[in-house]
Amino acid sequence: MQLDEFFVTGEPLIYAGMVAIALVTSAVIFLLTYFKKWGWLWREWLTTVDHKKIGIMYILSALAMLFRGGADALMMRTQLAFPDMNFLDAQHYNEIFTTHGTVMIIFMAMPFLIGLMNIAVPLQIGARDFAFPYVNALSFWAFFFGAMLFNISFVIGGSPDAGWTSYTPLAGAAMSPGPGQNFYLLGLQLSGIGTLATGVNLMVTILKMRAPGMTLFKMPIFSWSSLITMFIIVFAFPILTVALALLTIDRIFGSQFFTLTGEGLPMMWANLFWMWGHPEVYIVVLPAFGIFSEVIATFARKQLFGYSVMVWSIILIAGLSFLVWVHHFFTMGAGAFVNSVFSVSTMAIAVPTGVKIFNWLATLYKSKIQITVPMMWALAFIPSFVMGGVTGVMLGMAAADYQFHNSYFLIAHFHYVLIAGTVFACFAGLIYWYPKMFGHRLNERIGKIAFWFFVIGFHVCFLPQYFLGLDGMPRRVFHIVPEWFNLNVVSTVGAFGMGIGFAVFVYNIYYSYRYSEREKTGDPWNGRTLEWATPIPVPEYNFAVVPHVDSLDAFWTMKERGESPYDESKVKPIHMPSNTGKPFIMMGILTLASFFLVFEWIWLAAAGLIGGIIMMIIRSFDYDEGYHISSEEIIETERSARGL
Amino acid sequence: MANQSRKIPIQHIVGFALSITLTLLAAWTALRSSLPVMWIIIAILTMAVLQAAIQLFMFMHITERGAGHAPWNMMFHAAVIAVILVAGSLFTMSFGFHYDNGGGDSQPEQQQEQHQN
Numbered sequence: 001m002q003l004d005e006f007f008v009t010g011e012p013l014i015y016a017g018m019v020a021i022a023l024v025t026s027a028v029i030f031l032l033t034y035f036k037k038w039g040w041l042w043r044e045w046l047t048t049v050d051h052k053k054i055g056i057m058y059i060l061s062a063l064a065m066l067f068r069g070g071a072d073a074l075m076m077r078t079q080l081a082f083p084d085m086n087f088l089d090a091q092h093y094n095e096i097f098t099t100h101g102t103v104m105i106i107f108m109a110m111p112f113l114i115g116l117m118n119i120a121v122p123l124q125i126g127a128r129d130f131a132f133p134y135v136n137a138l139s140f141w142a143f144f145f146g147a148m149l150f151n152i153s154f155v156i157g158g159s160p161d162a163g164w165t166s167y168t169p170l171a172g173a174a175m176s177p178g179p180g181q182n183f184y185l186l187g188l189q190l191s192g193i194g195t196l197a198t199g200v201n202l203m204v205t206i207l208k209m210r211a212p213g214m215t216l217f218k219m220p221i222f223s224w225s226s227l228i229t230m231f232i233i234v235f236a237f238p239i240l241t242v243a244l245a246l247l248t249i250d251r252i253f254g255s256q257f258f259t260l261t262g263e264g265l266p267m268m269w270a271n272l273f274w275m276w277g278h279p280e281v282y283i284v285v286l287p288a289f290g291i292f293s294e295v296i297a298t299f300a301r302k303q304l305f306g307y308s309v310m311v312w313s314i315i316l317i318a319g320l321s322f323l324v325w326v327h328h329f330f331t332m333g334a335g336a337f338v339n340s341v342f343s344v345s346t347m348a349i350a351v352p353t354g355v356k357i358f359n360w361l362a363t364l365y366k367s368k369i370q371i372t373v374p375m376m377w378a379l380a381f382i383p384s385f386v387m388g389g390v391t392g393v394m395l396g397m398a399a400a401d402y403q404f405h406n407s408y409f410l411i412a413h414f415h416y417v418l419i420a421g422t423v424f425a426c427f428a429g430l431i432y433w434y435p436k437m438f439g440h441r442l443n444e445r446i447g448k449i450a451f452w453f454f455v456i457g458f459h460v461c462f463l464p465q466y467f468l469g470l471d472g473m474p475r476r477v478f479h480i481v482p483e484w485f486n487l488n489v490v491s492t493v494g495a496f497g498m499g500i501g502f503a504v505f506v507y508n509i510y511y512s513y514r515y516s517e518r519e520k521t522g523d524p525w526n527g528r529t530l531e532w533a534t535p536i537p538v539p540e541y542n543f544a545v546v547p548h549v550d551s552l553d554a555f556w557t558m559k560e561r562g563e564s565p566y567d568e569s570k571v572k573p574i575h576m577p578s579n580t581g582k583p584f585i586m587m588g589i590l591t592l593a594s595f596f597l598v599f600e601w602i603w604l605a606a607a608g609l610i611g612g613i614i615m616m617i618i619r620s621f622d623y624d625e626g627y628h629i630s631s632e633e634i635i636e637t638e639r640s641a642r643g644l
Numbered sequence: 645m646a647n648q649s650r651k652i653p654i655q656h657i658v659g660f661a662l663s664i665t666l667t668l669l670a671a672w673t674a675l676r677s678s679l680p681v682m683w684i685i686i687a688i689l690t691m692a693v694l695q696a697a698i699q700l701f702m703f704m705h706i707t708e709r710g711a712g713h714a715p716w717n718m719m720f721h722a723a724v725i726a727v728i729l730v731a732g733s734l735f736t737m738s739f740g741f742h743y744d745n746g747g748g749d750s751q752p753e754q755q756q757e758q759h760q761n
Contacts, residue, residue, distance in 0.1 A: 231721070235721065239729065268733070268737060271736060271737055272733075275729060323728065338736050
């Protein structure tokens with residue numbers, strides 16, 4: 001293989017990308033060396049097993065991926081702004097919509113939410129860490145390296161170009177030769193290991209490590225939604241793993257699972273993909289519901305209305321999410337009976353979702369609402385998400401779907417649910433828990449500017465797309481015709497509005513780091529749940545004394561009774577896990593192996609796989625039992641953090 | 645858990661070796677053996693059942709008691725998902741319910757072909 005086949009050549013935008021990567025990498029290396037921060041990076045971050053630091057790394061990576069996916073989106077909108085634009089060629093456009101979708105779902109939405117869970121869930125349930133801190137670090141590095149492997153594709157080897165759904169036969173070896181599709185398969189496979197491990201890890205954490213007295217139905221609603229999400233992950237992700245593995249074997253070793261020849265069944269890919277893909281939708285939206293519930297209850301100053309109904313609707317949604325996957329390919333032509341069954345099950349999901357909407361409204365009803373920035377995101381979510389949900393029911397009617405399928409109506413629908421649901425929740429959750437992570441709040445005024453730009457931009461961008469869809473504009477076209485011009489140009493303006501909103505949000509992180517007042521108490525929002533009972537900064541062991549819980553909204557009850565969550569006489573030494581570099585090294589080696597497999601250099605890949613197995617063997621004989629923090633040290637930390 | 649085992653976990657190593665052997669054997673049966681197709685299918689299905697049994701008994705604590713019988717709970721859910729997966733795929737992918745294949749169906753011939761095999 002020649003060097004010019006290895007690197008992507010001939011595109012000015014990609015050359016610019018290469019220069020940017022080289023510049024940023026050398027700048028980072030220079031800064032780390034100049035300020036002598038390599039040791040700090042290794043000790044404090046790369047080897048950490050602390051759920052709070054891992055959560056921060058998840059969120060930072062997710063923000064970087066949001067930037068990358070957003071840049072893709074702006075390029076697409078520029079190309080579609082005017083008829084016959086020549087900003088991108090067809091191939092480049094295909095690659096960009098593919099990476100936009102994949103990055104946003106797999107490498108932005110899920111890690112962002114898992115990052116928030118990392119930070120909030122152990123604190124909410126009164127735990128000192130995850131059940132398996134080592135596995136948690138492993139999960140993060142699997143996701144991170146998987147994301148890097150996927151992202152590197154646009155300068156090395158060429159990006160995948162068969163859509164984020166990677167439908168066969170298009171994605172098969174016959175019609176998509178070269179490494180592009182392999183990047184998709186292996187990047188997802190690698191980060192899938194992390195997601196699945198997190199699923200098991202967090203499920204065990206929530207089921208086994210709750211504070212004494214916290215029964216399942218006294219658990220904060222975000223922890224509930226996380227628990228259910230983990231169940232969906234554990235049951236849905238193996239389907240993706242198997243489907244990806246089958247397609248990898250198809251492409252690299254020449255089997256015929258999804259090919260047109262040799263009795264392959266191309267539509268089986270769509271079937272398996274959506275059997276994972278539909279539950280995946282709920283993996284990214286249920287935690288969002290949980291975040292909104294927390295935010296709304298906190299700033300409406302009320303206990304969440306209909307708490308147990310909320311929990312049961314989450315469980316019902318999770319169960320139904322495994323029974324609707326065919327609505328993504330009604331037009332396959334499985335027949336009227338099959339389509340009717342899945343049409344009905346799809347519409348059934350609207351019932352528990354509607355129940356949740358009414359519960360949020362009932363929580364807000366006659367309450368004293370505090371308009372903070374997280375609350376604004378939550379309030380914007382309700383009407384926006386309803387618009388997405390109603391059009392979802394329209395798409396769920398199989399007969400009508402033959403009209404809407406693969407048009408911009410669909411694009412508008414899923415952006416309305418995913419952005420208004422997941423992205424708004426990510427912003428709300430990040431701003432809400434930001435003081436717990438960094439010790440200060442984000443600036444309210446700048447936060448509101450970012451909010452208005454993003455929300456108005458969002459509606460201006462996606463509302464016209466419903467009508468474009470009804471006008472017959474199909475998805476994944478790179479040239480528009482003059483009839484679609486007006487609405488497209490409006491949509492592009494909206495997209496750039498969202499871009500400005502995001503930029504202002506990022507600026508706000510910098511501004512608040514410089515100028516925001518540092519938090520003195522652990523409870524900046526007058527919160528209700530246990531995470532606000534910890535001091536800021538949160539000590540590595542979270543709770544010096546594990547609280548006893550006897551009600552929903554445990555911290556609120558404590559405050560009403562005038563109890564302190566900290567009692568110096570009850571402090572005992574705390575057992576902590578040691579930091580370890582093994583997860584980082586293990587996933588690094590497996591990433592190298594995957595990279596070789598992308599280029600189908602089988603022997604190098606096999607060597608990498610053996611390296612990964614050796615790391616697992618080393619781990620198996622690792623008898624490090626952690627260390628203890630002494631009572632004196634805990635008392636000293638608590639006194640300084642709580643200003644006693 | 646800390647004090648319980650500094651000795652080598654024999655059961656896990658045996659289970660691991662067995663499952664790797666079964667995997668390699670299945671791959672060999674499918675790729676290199678010259679058995680008739682039906683026998684290949686029977687052989688790998690048998691090995692799949694053995695594989696599942698090894699996982700359940702040697703790794704999945706199926707014989708463990710106490711703590712609310714968590715393994716059984718999970719296995720029940722997993723079985724439900726497996727049934728949905730298999731029955732659902734057969735239901736949707738076998739194209740067995742052709743009431744009207746006309747409207748909007750762009751490639752009826754290709755699907756007929758798939759249906760027949």
